[in-house]
Amino acid sequence: MITGAELSASIDKLLALRKEIWQAFLDTFIMLGISTTVAILIGGLFGVFLFLSSDRQFLQNKTLYAVLGGITNFMRAFPFVILMIAMSPFTKAIVGTGIGPIAASLVLAIAGSFYFARLVEQNLREVPRGIIEATESMGARPFTIIKVLLNEARSGLVLSVTILCISLLSFSAAAGMIGGGGLGDLAIRYGYYRYQTEVMVFIVIMLSIMVIGIQALGNWVATRLDKR
Amino acid sequence: MSDMIVLNDVTKSFLSDRSIKDKNGKPHWFTAVEPTSLTVQQGEIFGLMGYSGAGKSTLLRLINLLERPDSGQVIIDGTDLTSLSASDLRIARHNIGMIFQQFNLMSNRTVFDNVAFNLTVAGYPRADIHKRVMDCLDIVDLTDRASHYPAQLSGGQKQRVGIARAIAPSPKVLLADEPTSALDPATTRSLLTCLRDINEQLGVTIVIVTHEMSVIRRLCDRAALLHQGQLLEVADIRDGLIQATTPIGKGLVHED
Numbered sequence: 001m002i003t004g005a006e007l008s009a010s011i012d013k014l015l016a017l018r019k020e021i022w023q024a025f026l027d028t029f030i031m032l033g034i035s036t037t038v039a040i041l042i043g044g045l046f047g048v049f050l051f052l053s054s055d056r057q058f059l060q061n062k063t064l065y066a067v068l069g070g071i072t073n074f075m076r077a078f079p080f081v082i083l084m085i086a087m088s089p090f091t092k093a094i095v096g097t098g099i100g101p102i103a104a105s106l107v108l109a110i111a112g113s114f115y116f117a118r119l120v121e122q123n124l125r126e127v128p129r130g131i132i133e134a135t136e137s138m139g140a141r142p143f144t145i146i147k148v149l150l151n152e153a154r155s156g157l158v159l160s161v162t163i164l165c166i167s168l169l170s171f172s173a174a175a176g177m178i179g180g181g182g183l184g185d186l187a188i189r190y191g192y193y194r195y196q197t198e199v200m201v202f203i204v205i206m207l208s209i210m211v212i213g214i215q216a217l218g219n220w221v222a223t224r225l226d227k228r
Numbered sequence: 229m230s231d232m233i234v235l236n237d238v239t240k241s242f243l244s245d246r247s248i249k250d251k252n253g254k255p256h257w258f259t260a261v262e263p264t265s266l267t268v269q270q271g272e273i274f275g276l277m278g279y280s281g282a283g284k285s286t287l288l289r290l291i292n293l294l295e296r297p298d299s300g301q302v303i304i305d306g307t308d309l310t311s312l313s314a315s316d317l318r319i320a321r322h323n324i325g326m327i328f329q330q331f332n333l334m335s336n337r338t339v340f341d342n343v344a345f346n347l348t349v350a351g352y353p354r355a356d357i358h359k360r361v362m363d364c365l366d367i368v369d370l371t372d373r374a375s376h377y378p379a380q381l382s383g384g385q386k387q388r389v390g391i392a393r394a395i396a397p398s399p400k401v402l403l404a405d406e407p408t409s410a411l412d413p414a415t416t417r418s419l420l421t422c423l424r425d426i427n428e429q430l431g432v433t434i435v436i437v438t439h440e441m442s443v444i445r446r447l448c449d450r451a452a453l454l455h456q457g458q459l460l461e462v463a464d465i466r467d468g469l470i471q472a473t474t475p476i477g478k479g480l481v482h483e484d
Contacts, residue, residue, distance in 0.1 A: 134332035137292055137403075139321030140349045148345075151336050227377040228335040 010198035017199060020186060024203075027101045027181035031172045034105035036165050039112030043164075046072065046113065047120025048146060054121075056129075058142060075114040080171050083111055084178050104172065104180025112168050119160035123153040155226035162218025166211050183207055231303075232401060232433040233268035238290050238300035240283075260286040262457045263300065270400075273427050273434045275444040275451030275465075278480065282454040284437045288403055291435060292324045293317060305400055322350040325394030325432075329406035331386040333378040333393070339365070340374040343393045350397035364392040367429075368422060384415035388422060395426060402426070404436040408443055416440075420447050441481065444470060453477040 002010075014021070050068050052059040078086065084107045088098035091106045127149055135148050150157065173184020183203050191200025244258035260283045268274045276284040289295040290302055293309050302309045309320055333342050343361045352360065365371045368388035378386055387407055394402055404423070408416040424447060427434050438444060444451045445468045453460045455476050463481070464471045472481040 128330070128332070130328055130330050130332035131334060133294060134326065134328060135349075137294055137321060137324070137326040138346050138349045139318035141318065144349060148334060152334060154336060225336070227337075228379055 013196060013198055014202055017190065020190075021203075024181060024183045024186040025206075027185075028169070028172060028183045030101045031105045031108055031175060031180060031182055032165065032168055034102070035108035035112050035168050035172075036161070038105075038109035039116045039164055039168070040161060042109070043113035043116030044120055046117035048124065048150075050117055050121040051124040051149075052146070054125075058132075058136070058145070072114045072117050075110065076118070078111070080107075080111055081174050081177060083107055084174070088178070099179035101175070101180050101182065104175035104178055104182075107178075108168050108171055108175065111171060112164055115167060116160065116164045119163065120157065123156040123160055124149050126156060127152045155222040155228075158222040158225060159218055162215055162222075165214050165218075169207065169210060169214070230270050231267050232270040232272070232305060233266070233274075233291060233435065234301075234303040235264060235266040235287075235290065236301040236303065237263045237265055238287075238297040238302060239263050240286055240290060240295055240297050259457050261290065261297075262459075264459045265300075266452060266459065266462070268433060268435060270433055271427070271431050272450065273423070273436065273448045275448035276435065276437045276454060277439070277441070277444050277451045278454035279439065281456070283457040284439075284454050285405055287452075287454065288405055288435060288437045291401070291403055292321055292326060294326075322397050323399050324401045324403060325397070325399040326403040327387065327390040327394050327405065327407050329409050331378070331383075331390045331410075333386055333389055335378050338375050338377055339370065339381070339389050342378070342389055343396050346393050346396050352397060360396060361392075364396045365389075367395070367426065368392045382415075383411050384419060387411065387415075387419055391422060391426065395430065395432065398430070400433060402432045402434045404434060406437055406439070408438065408440065416443070417446075423447060441470070453480055455480070 046068065049059070050065065050072065051057060053061045053064040053068060084104070087107050087110065091103040092098040095102050095106060097103055131148065131152055132145060135145050140148070170184075172180065172182050173188070175182055176185025176188055183206060187200050187203040190196045191203065238261060239259070240261040241257045241259040244256050249255060264287065276287055278284045286295055290297050291304070293302060297310065300310075304320065304324065307320060309317060312320060334345065337345065340361055343364055344357050347357045347360055362371060362374070365374055368391050370385060370388055370392065373381060373385060378389065381389065390407075407423075408419055411419060420443065423434060423436070426432055436443070436447065445465060448465050450462055450464055451470060452462050453472060453474070460474045460477045461472065463473070463477065470481045472478045
């Protein structure tokens, strides 16, 4: 059991670190915000084209599907830590530095994009083919058909964004390696390297609360949007 | 009477299964529609009838080029659809409504929005859409369900939404792919009445695919009897009886 004295000592340690903890929160939010947004845009676009170029869809094209699928598989095969190192020249060229939360966001965004692309492809595959056909039979433009597809798949897509966001939160713990900061990084530096178990426990609890919150929000929105 | 739909020697085959090869090692092609010519008059209700695998659904889908024929022409209201560019084909399709066995309504849009969607696609004037949607829902007797989602409707109601959606842009042709096969007999009867009314009041030419002889007898003016991708004959329907003359045709007709 933890005694009262031990508990208050732990709280003191956490309070002494409040600036670092606050900064870690900010860094995590920056990384999550940027990477999730970019991944939804790039991954969404990629996923739509993956789906449309697949068999029996209206952009059906074996070569295109193989190329898009190949890129997706290749990018997803990278362990995140290696991707960070491999991408550092690229991040340097784009944001001027290979380290820090913005550089880490970029790596997270790329990893997230290809992860999300597959999720989008899967979600679109679940839209009944008849609905696409009905839309085609009305004489709808391809762009309109894509809008219908996304609208019919919307509740699954929201759940996929939820999964993406939580995965990126978890990936971001490794961003400390390139000075990305964030909660995961803080837990490793103080909780693990400096044996401050209370910091580790506190941050893990915070991360859990964030995951629970994101998932609950995602479930709520998805249910509201699902009229099937 | 003028010709609304003319099929000129249309054919269609599908690559049935990549794994099945013939003795020359070539993949096996399945012929769904043998060379078929057919004319449907303006204002007619025309049936396509046959057992499963007779090619009736494929033949129907050739009419709006959901399936492109391997050869032959599809002429709707004087225009050869097979010669059109992609964008001209889209415009031509505004003139050909379609309803489906599984209804194929958009589940995340209300009944109103499902009907309005087709009007938007067809370029209907924005300001008139609300009135037109309500008029069409009135024709199928569903004005009180306008704000419902398809999941909240019965099968018969869903199909009536399908009809309202299909006729909204005032098409000249309505294609019906087994529209009653997922419905019970009572619902089927009321749906057939609905289709009959639409044909009489709006003058829409209807082509209906079905395997139910009773649907043909009650609804159609003429019916094409199909067997294994071949058109056996086009039979007249008089006094609720199908006047088949070929042996297989007679067999088909007397099945039930």
